[in-house]
Amino acid sequence: MTPQKQKLVVIGNGMAGARVVEEILKRARDRFEIVMFGAEPYGNYNRILLSNVLNGSQSATEIFMNPLAWYAENGIKLHAGVKATKIDRERKVVIGSPLKKEALAYAVDAAAVPDAALVEESYDHVIIATGSRPFVPPMEGFGGTGTFLFRTIDDCDQIAEYAKTCKHAAVIGGGLLGLEAARGLMTHGVEVTILEAAPQLMIAQLDPEAGQMLRDTIEDMGIQVMCEKITTKIVREDGRIKRLDFKDGSTLATDMVVVSAGIRPIAEIASVSGLTVNKAIVCDDQMRTSDRSIFAVGECVEHRGKIYGLVDPIWEQAKVLADVLTGFNPKAEYLGSKLGTKLKVMGVELASMGDTKPSLPDDEVVVYREPSRGVYKKLIVRDNKIAGAILLGETDTAGVLMQMFMANSAVSSRRADLLFGSATGAPVLSVFDLPDHAQICNCNGVTKGAIKEAIMIGKCHSVAKVGGCTKAGLGCGSCKGLVAQLIEAYAGEVVDDASEHYYVPGVALEKSQLVAEIKRLGLKSVSAVFRELAGGKEDPASKVGLASLLKTLWPGEYDDERDARFINDRVHANIQKDGTFSVVPRIYGGVTSPAELRRIAEVAEKYNVPMVKFTGGQRLDLLGVKKDDLPKMWKDLGIPSGHAYTKSFRTCKSCVGTDFCRYGLGDSIKLAQEIEHRFQGIESPHKMKLATAGCPRNCSEAYVKDLGAVAIEGGLWEIYIGGAAGGTIRKGDLLCTVKSHDEVLKLMGRFMQYYREHGKYLERTYHFVERLGIETIRMIVVEDSEGIAARLDAAIQQAVDAYKDPWQEAAVPAYPGQFSAPELAQVLEVAENNG
Amino acid sequence: MNTPNTRTINLGSLDKIPLGQGRSFQVEDTQIAVFRQRDGKLFATQNACPHKQGPLAEGVAGGGKVICPLHSHKFDLATGQGSEPHECVKTYVVREAGGEILLQL
Structure with missing residues (x-):
């Protein structure tokens, strides 16, 4: 026997009412028998798009969110055109009365159908989502011919129809909707005047200066704006509007009036039913009214003294309410x-968040104004977080600002980055602004449209799932942030996929847990890790990462199973597109000699190397080498491996330094050679490219290396970490300034070891440094705040001591066939024993 | 047992393939990759990745899969099914007998 369904009555089928029902159905499809009361005779529509109906760019049917069929499909009983008038809490019944067809649904005294039977619905739970009604400032003559509100689909139709008979229209209210109404009216060929009681437009979103700038722009479009105008009387002649009289004694000739002066919550049903009502229906953090079985959501709610009229807060409320009511998360709370x-007001880009003006003495205000382009940007920073921002005319950074504001995150010390985008990074764009054909993942060629589809249709709500579905983010990974923003934009929130935090996909542990388990169980080979920590399930995609980790964890003791290495590390060369390899001998500090060059040239000729090329790291690359030639070439070269192929220390470039350069302040060549000798072949989570510069002119690009040392006046060296100049461009952060080469080597080594221990597999230093923050790293590595500096120094020394040139394997291959070309099989049929 | 349309070819000692790795063999005019998994299972596929002809025998293998060394397309070694739509590789029957690798064509 199925349990009796609980009965849920929802009063109001506007955006909030319908949304909360959707959220409930998502969590518990069959839990409730749902009945809805809707005073308007329609299904539910997107009120935000009303102005599009007014200006004709969308038809009324297009803005329906839930057509009547939706209610039927979901087994919801809708009393359309019936206004709920009272909740009888004793009998647990909601009472409604059918409205006359022409009745103004939201009016306090909406006309009921005379003598119609009342509708009664019993309930276990009620949700009040009555929303709000437009506010009409007190004035004589409002109502009747030529006066309109701007609120419902019917309003739009009637305004558009009436405008055909008019030359001039007045819009009372200079807020967002008032401006939208004015824009809509303009398309109907009438002259429009906006009348605002306050001294400026959009007072909720803009400060006076931005308000004035917006006003100038709007007036340039041909719309008249009058501020500080309070209408006292609508004067008619022969039944038609003739003019408006204002409180200051002036007048305005007009043919019609549209009022859009804000909203007031609809709370009568709560008052008459004995619920606590202040400015609106008072709700707690679980969206409960003063009666435990009655909830409320949306514009009719007062929560912690605030009433919200925007979509996002109402969506949040709806989610919490649904969580609580369905028991999906009984402890869910809405905290404001x-x-x-x-938005775009009359074609003007505008973003506004939080405060419009400073309110505390320590508030920092950053303002940029460019009147000739109508651009105004203002930022209010409090405690290094965004307390408010206004972007008018140019809103490139709005998406990022909004995220930082919402997340209450600390902001860049360069405030200009927040207003104009980072000087070091790509332009900061809101993902919403990107067209569908914009390519998000440049490695795998995945467009925003494809990702959007995966999110909305494929229901991929984690970065990993989007990656699995579209391949976005699976190349260099630098677009993962954008993918997360897209998920946030189109699905509300990013689901944290635990697997994203695993060190490797095949072992369900984060790096720190994995390290602890490996140490506890004494696992020294990749196959042992699979056996003990992955249920014996071998995962090829995890082998290489595990090998790298084990080698760092067990220096000298690691059981090096060669099948866990990527091909490049099996043969100490970089595989090319045609299956050949490259040979890059180490050239310490980029300094070579005629004898060395001669040897390289001879080897290149002897083995018919198709291409000899300088690498980006000041070395010579012999490209197109056959696998079985590799060990012979290494022997002939007699130079160690340049490690141009592995996740390890790669190279240290240098400039001319002090020997010949007329600017050199420090011996960058000698330092680079010392660095290369010391750190060659040191494995790390990802490659490390280094450079030393003899002066801040930075010829060797040390500022944009994983680690860089730059000589400055006074015999000092600056150490930079986390720089990048590949797909990502980032200037490194200054770690510290030291006095000698030895100190550079020591601190670089200490940072490298810390990165080796704490970096995620395939996490470059520029992500690692950003993730932890330079201050944190400096505390640990330079100040030794955790008391681990000596241990780190010892560990890196051990790794340095363990270094062996891998090209020595030329003499004795590590395993049979290490450098073998495909073996020619002798095709001899085998005589099978059929017995 | 050989049917009239199949032939069995002896590729030689199993020791030619290091444990957990693959190795390519030129069999007449085709290159065939043979994989020797750590659990003892043998697999054989065409060596050329259908994507950009990467040598699959050089890929990291395990758990019944191989990852192409060039662009990380994955293939199921038993069925030949690829991770990308419309990509799969030809598989061959291969087994070990008396320490030798026997490939069926």
């Missing part, structure tokens, strides 16, 4: 919302 909007 931060407000921010990004």
Whole structure:
């Protein structure tokens, strides 16, 4: 026997009411028998798009979110055109009365059908989502011919129809909706005047200066704006509007009036039913009213003294309510919302969030104004976080700002980055602004449209799932942040996929846990890790990462199973597109000699190397080498491996330094050679490319290396870490300034070891440094705040001591066939024993 | 047992393939990759990745799969099914007998 369903009555089928029902159905499809009361005779529609209906760019049917069929499909009983008037809490019944067809649904005194039978619905739970009604400032003559509100689909139709008979229209209210109404009216060929009671437009979102700038732009479009105008009377002649009289004694000739002066919550049903009502229906953090079985959501709610009229907070409320009511998360709480909007007002880009002006003495205000382009940007920073921002005319950084504002995250010390995008990174764009054909993942050629589809249709709500579905983020990974933003934008929130934190996909542990388990169990080979920590399931995609980790964890003791190495590390060369390899001999500090060059040239000729090329790291690359030639070439070269192929220390470039350069302040060549001798072949989570510069002119690009040392006046060296100049460009962070080569080597080594121990597999230093923060790293590596500096120094020394040139394997291959070309099989049929 | 359309070819000692790795063999005009998994299972596929002809025998293998060394396309060694749509590789029957690798064509 199925248990009796609980009965849920929802009062109001506007955006909030319908959304909360959707959220409930998502969590518990069959839990409730749902009945909805909707005072308007329609299904539910997207009120935000109303102005599009007014200006004709969308038809009324296009903005329906849930057509009547939706209610039927989901087994919801809708009383359309019936206004709920009272909740009888004794009998647990909601009472409604059918409205006359022409009745104004949200009016306090909406006309009921005379003598119609009342509708009664019993309930276990009620959700009140009555929303709000437009506010009409007190004035004589409002109502009747030529006066309109701007709120419902019917309003739009009627405004558009009436405008055909008019030359001039007045819009009362200079807020967002008022401006939208004015824009809509303009398309109907009437002259429009906006009347605002406050001294400026959009007072909720803009400060006076931005308000004035917006006003100038709007007036340039041909719309008249009058501020500080309070309408006292609508004067008619022969039944038609003739003019408006204002409080200051002035007048304005007009043919019609549209009022859009804000909203007031609809709370009568709560008052008459004995619920606590203040400015609106008072709700707790679980969206409960003063009656435990009655909830409320949306514009009719007062939560912690605030009433929200924007979509995002209401969506958040709906989620919490659904979590609580379905028991999906009985402890869910709504703690209030931060407000921010990004919109286009009459073609003007605008973003506004939080405060519009400073309110505390220590608030920092950053302002940029460019009147000739109508651009105004303002930032209010409090405790190094965004307390408010206004972007008018140019909103490139709005998406990022909004995220930082909502997340309450600490902001860049360069405030200009927040207003104009980072000087070091790509332009900061809101993902919403990108067209569908924009390529997000440049490695795998995945467009925003494809990702959007995966999110919305494929229901991929984690970065890993989107990657699995589209391949986005599976190349260099630098677009993962954008993918996360897209998920946030189109699915609400990013689901944290635990697997994203695993060190390797095939072992369900984060790096720190994995390291602890490996040490506890004494696992020294990749196959042992699979056996003990992955249920015996071998995963090829995890082998290489595990090998790298084990080698760092067990220096000298690691059981080096060669099948766990990537081909490059099996043969100490870099595989090319045609299956050949490259040979890059080490050239310490980029300094070579005629004898060495001669040997390289001879080897290149002897083995018919198709291409000899300088690498980006000041070395010679012999490309197109056959696998079985590799060991012979190494022997002939007699130079150690340059490690141009593995996740390890690669090279240290240098400039001319002090020997010949007329600017050199420090011996960058000698330091680079010392660095290369010391750290050659040191494995790490990802490759490390280094450079030393003899002066801040940075000829060797040390500022943008994983680790860089730059000589400065006074015999000092600056050490930079986390720089990048590949797919990602980032200037390294200054770790510290030291006095000698030895100190450079020591601190670089200490940082490398810390990175080896704490970096995620395939996490470059520029991500690692950003993830931990330079201050944290400096505390640990330079200040020794954790008391581990000596241990780190010892560990890196051990790794240095363990270094062996891998090209020595030329003499004795590590395993049979290490450098073999495909073996020619002798095709001799085998005589089978059929017995 | 050989049917009239199949032939069995002896590729030589199993020791030619290091444990857990693959190795390519030129069999007449085709290159065939043979994999020797750590659990003792043998697999054989065409050596050329259908994507950009990467040598699959050089890929990291295990758990019944191989990852192409060039662009990390994955293939199931038993069925030939690839990780990318419309990509798969030809597989061959291969077994070990008396320490030798026997490939069936």
